[in-house]
Amino acid sequence: MFDKITEKMLSAVQKPGRYTGGEQGAVVKDKSSVDIRYAFCFPDTYEIGMSHLGLKIIYGLVNDRDDAACERVFAPWIDMEEQLKKYDVPLFTLESMDPVRDFDMVGFTLQYEMSYTNMLNMLSLSKIPLRASERESLTPMIVAGGPCVCNSEPVADFVDLCMLGEGEEVTNDLIDLLKEHKKKGSAKAEFLREAAKIDGIYVPSLYDVEYNDDGTVKSITAKDGAPSVVKKRIVSDLDSAYFPASTIVPSIEVVHDRTTTEIFRGCIRGCRFCQAGFLYRPIRDKSPEVIDRQCRAISDSSGYDEISLCSLSASDYSRMRELIERLISWTDDEKINVALPSLRADNFPKELMEKLAGVRRSSLTFAPEAGTQRLRDAINKNVTEEEVLHTARQSFEGGWNAVKLYFMIGLPTETEEDVKGIAHLAQKVVDEFYKNPDKPKGKSVTVSVSTASFVPKPFTPFQWEPQNSKAMIEEKQELLRNEITTRKVSLSCHNSELSRLEAVFARGDRRLGKVLETAFKKGCRFDGWDDMFRYDLWQEAFDECSVSMDFYANRAREYDEVLPWDHIDYGVSKSFLIRESEKARNSEASPNCREKCMGCTADKLNGGVCDARCKTVD
Amino acid sequence: MRDVRLWIKKEGRAKYISHLDMNRCFTRAVRRAGINIWYTEGFNPHPYLNFLTPLSLGQESDGEPLDIRIMDDMQNDEITQRMNGVLPEGISVAVTSDCISKCADIAFARYTLVLDFEDEAKAQSFTNEARQAVNDGKLFAEKVGKKGRNKTVKQIDICAHIKEFDIKTDGETAVIDTVLSSGNDNLNPTLLVSALNGVIFKEELLHIRRKGFFKSDMTEWR
Ligand code: SF4
Numbered sequence: 001m002f003d004k005i006t007e008k009m010l011s012a013v014q015k016p017g018r019y020t021g022g023e024q025g026a027v028v029k030d031k032s033s034v035d036i037r038y039a040f041c042f043p044d045t046y047e048i049g050m051s052h053l054g055l056k057i058i059y060g061l062v063n064d065r066d067d068a069a070c071e072r073v074f075a076p077w078i079d080m081e082e083q084l085k086k087y088d089v090p091l092f093t094l095e096s097m098d099p100v101r102d103f104d105m106v107g108f109t110l111q112y113e114m115s116y117t118n119m120l121n122m123l124s125l126s127k128i129p130l131r132a133s134e135r136e137s138l139t140p141m142i143v144a145g146g147p148c149v150c151n152s153e154p155v156a157d158f159v160d161l162c163m164l165g166e167g168e169e170v171t172n173d174l175i176d177l178l179k180e181h182k183k184k185g186s187a188k189a190e191f192l193r194e195a196a197k198i199d200g201i202y203v204p205s206l207y208d209v210e211y212n213d214d215g216t217v218k219s220i221t222a223k224d225g226a227p228s229v230v231k232k233r234i235v236s237d238l239d240s241a242y243f244p245a246s247t248i249v250p251s252i253e254v255v256h257d258r259t260t261t262e263i264f265r266g267c268i269r270g271c272r273f274c275q276a277g278f279l280y281r282p283i284r285d286k287s288p289e290v291i292d293r294q295c296r297a298i299s300d301s302s303g304y305d306e307i308s309l310c311s312l313s314a315s316d317y318s319r320m321r322e323l324i325e326r327l328i329s330w331t332d333d334e335k336i337n338v339a340l341p342s343l344r345a346d347n348f349p350k351e352l353m354e355k356l357a358g359v360r361r362s363s364l365t366f367a368p369e370a371g372t373q374r375l376r377d378a379i380n381k382n383v384t385e386e387e388v389l390h391t392a393r394q395s396f397e398g399g400w401n402a403v404k405l406y407f408m409i410g411l412p413t414e415t416e417e418d419v420k421g422i423a424h425l426a427q428k429v430v431d432e433f434y435k436n437p438d439k440p441k442g443k444s445v446t447v448s449v450s451t452a453s454f455v456p457k458p459f460t461p462f463q464w465e466p467q468n469s470k471a472m473i474e475e476k477q478e479l480l481r482n483e484i485t486t487r488k489v490s491l492s493c494h495n496s497e498l499s500r501l502e503a504v505f506a507r508g509d510r511r512l513g514k515v516l517e518t519a520f521k522k523g524c525r526f527d528g529w530d531d532m533f534r535y536d537l538w539q540e541a542f543d544e545c546s547v548s549m550d551f552y553a554n555r556a557r558e559y560d561e562v563l564p565w566d567h568i569d570y571g572v573s574k575s576f577l578i579r580e581s582e583k584a585r586n587s588e589a590s591p592n593c594r595e596k597c598m599g600c601t602a603d604k605l606n607g608g609v610c611d612a613r614c615k616t617v618d
Numbered sequence: 619m620r621d622v623r624l625w626i627k628k629e630g631r632a633k634y635i636s637h638l639d640m641n642r643c644f645t646r647a648v649r650r651a652g653i654n655i656w657y658t659e660g661f662n663p664h665p666y667l668n669f670l671t672p673l674s675l676g677q678e679s680d681g682e683p684l685d686i687r688i689m690d691d692m693q694n695d696e697i698t699q700r701m702n703g704v705l706p707e708g709i710s711v712a713v714t715s716d717c718i719s720k721c722a723d724i725a726f727a728r729y730t731l732v733l734d735f736e737d738e739a740k741a742q743s744f745t746n747e748a749r750q751a752v753n754d755g756k757l758f759a760e761k762v763g764k765k766g767r768n769k770t771v772k773q774i775d776i777c778a779h780i781k782e783f784d785i786k787t788d789g790e791t792a793v794i795d796t797v798l799s800s801g802n803d804n805l806n807p808t809l810l811v812s813a814l815n816g817v818i819f820k821e822e823l824l825h826i827r828r829k830g831f832f833k834s835d836m837t838e839w840r
Contacts, residue, residue, distance in 0.1 A: 020631040026706075252636070302650065
């Protein structure tokens, strides 16, 4: 079935199953029977990409059309990259094993900044010219989506267009348009001008960016009839939005391998550092009947024995009781576990928890994010120390003796006290263990503290904030390490160099395109993988391009500075973000969206409807 | 409740699914097929599936025995039919039978090995020399293993594990039809090939397909 060269390549790599496709549920169409072939590229390994719900939704949606086919491509691991180069074989899809460059549309989902080099590598291995300006024909049309395109400026040189927001509807609109223009034999420029008229489609080449002498953006000007501001697309009603009735069941082990469905979109919490909490607004609930039906269909067709209800904060789902009762009415009999991955242990009714007999947790995790109440208020993480200690106490009584605590270092307004506070909170958790009169004899407690460096992101109230310099972060890490006096608390600190690059690219502009290309040519890829990350090469790339990382990462921006993403609208208004930013500077928390609407204006995207309002939690 | 034996054909894309992943695949396939299978008891019950004979990554098979225990009286043919509707490309159930032979009675397995060469001349000289080497009975391979913390290297007398051996040239390929020890004293056919490579030269590409199993008296293992 494979030709000789493919067999040779596959037998030379460690995990050939990443490239062979053929899984249950994979769709292989006859290419002559469709008008548009879409290569959906996930710029990371098969195991990570196949764990992604969005991929499965778009795959089903496109393949449900008679006139289009969607095939998958993942970033080949280093060993496969070597083979492709050795035999001079262009990157191919899993389904037909046809070269990616033969497809009409090639779409990348950009889930994290550190996958940008993988996108370039995949284009290059496909033998597709990297820069949009070097590609003259209509196809392959290179498109991008995913949360990172809320500021796609750093990749603006490489992609032809971006789909902003939720893909369920806009993907179909785009395929329809491309089909029409392919038939007509339109020029690429003509197609792009028309595409820019679709809501949610951003065509970077139709915008001119000018810069001030100090390096900041002076203006962003739309041309050729493109809208001056591009709004993200949302689906208004999740119950009627497309959801596949069956899914691909990977044949090799992947990270998350189970029935997954969303229970609601958006988050009511408004933690000020969390981009997802703002990007996915307004809040839209899915009804228990629909979730139940979708879980049933996927479980039956896949044979999975676990269901994962996904959302940004599962315990905030308004009809959880009803949902769980529906689910366990059949999952128990069929030996299916129900898991709630984003559960906040602090506000979930214990008896509901007990109903989920199948919920297994290997260790207990909390994310207080900051060490003092003052800083938690400033970042709007509404967890109190008492809540953390209370839950820790309960779990120690329940026989646990290991707790993981997640924090961030370098948050806006952070002081020495806040950093030391992390150690103090960890110590108090240790103390709780020893207060428990029934603690298991001879057993000790371990509290693992893990810190990440804060990365300021667009469309959050912290989008104007500087990131701490590498030296400052390291100083704070040292301060924290010295404040920990017991061996019962262990500390691990996230790589601050990686966070620094994330900060640069998250809020970058088009001038980063050449840095990205230079770094890629030096061999940077799989930057998100610890053992692959080469900060030295990145530094060289910035130096050679005379671009300063500090300018992007460590500079405080004024509210009136033109931001590189000012022509992009994700629903949350700038004045709302400024209000929240000011409150943060005053260490003042905001109520959550169910308690009180803070007027973020994202509801306007949905005709004024936001499900967080006027609803009571049952 | 009864035990049945599914004979799993594995070829094409599916040969790149590892032994461990086969288990995962079938756990789900059995559920999709709606076959009422026995679950192990205990804290974390899971469906009981027993692949009797591990097959290396990249090798094909006409029939790998998989024993399962079903909880109702579904007929063998229906099991075959249902399973074949839900399996990934390249995997199928050739037939479902009762569990006739005992696992411990597996003594030999038959393989077809196809070795690709650059040209016909190379294939021809490989064929001749391989035939000679097996006739001479002097073929050894090294098997790297582990004993506690230490790496061990075991010399394996390949010919002692060869029951039957036949080789012929077919264009640019050499085709070997061989019966090797299996079961407890299993010899992976790749070891035979690497021993041959040691005395001759390396093939370009190797295809291995397992054709069936035998008891020690060379009667069919079923
Ligand atoms: S519209 Fe109001 S309730 Fe809805 S997400 Fe925005 S702030 Fe929250």
